[in-house]
Amino acid sequence: MAAKKTNSGSALATLLQGIGFLLAVLLVAHTVFVLFDFRPEGQLAQSVARAAEPLALFFPGLIDAPSRVLQVLLDYGLAAMFWMLLGGLLARILG
Template sequence: MAAKKRQGGLAVLFHGVGFLFAAMLVLHLLFLLTGFASDGPLAGSVAQAAEPLALFFPGLLSVDAPALQVLLDYGLAACFWVLVGGLLGRVFA
């Protein structure tokens, strides 16, 4: 029976930060798609944090449907942060 390898603190940190960035982007995506009080303080704070995290993904692919465009812009960025956090976590494990 193989023993499970225990991750170091730095690996857990990278996994956590990648997940946190992705969660912020998904929350912003949900707020945009549902029209959740865009002028409210919560949605404004999430949007302010999510915009720089989206990096170059907004506008990378263009489609005619606005909902699909939002999904592509912020969904791809969220996937990117999960992958980067996972890869860095494996490297520093």
């Protein structure tokens, strides 16, 4: 009988992908809060905004968009994709 080969991945790879995913989730949450005019004075919205601003890195203002909605989507959407790609790349390289 042939031995089964399992490819469960390493804990480091899973951790790196998870971190990238969580950072992207914060950015997407901030985008949703801004686009749907979630109460900015609320504690949750303030906490997410404070966490999202430094995570957006250099993406805000990188591309000028004609509308506010498109600008927010580009600024934080590109940053979220960056963190997802970086987490996956680091997981593949180091895991």
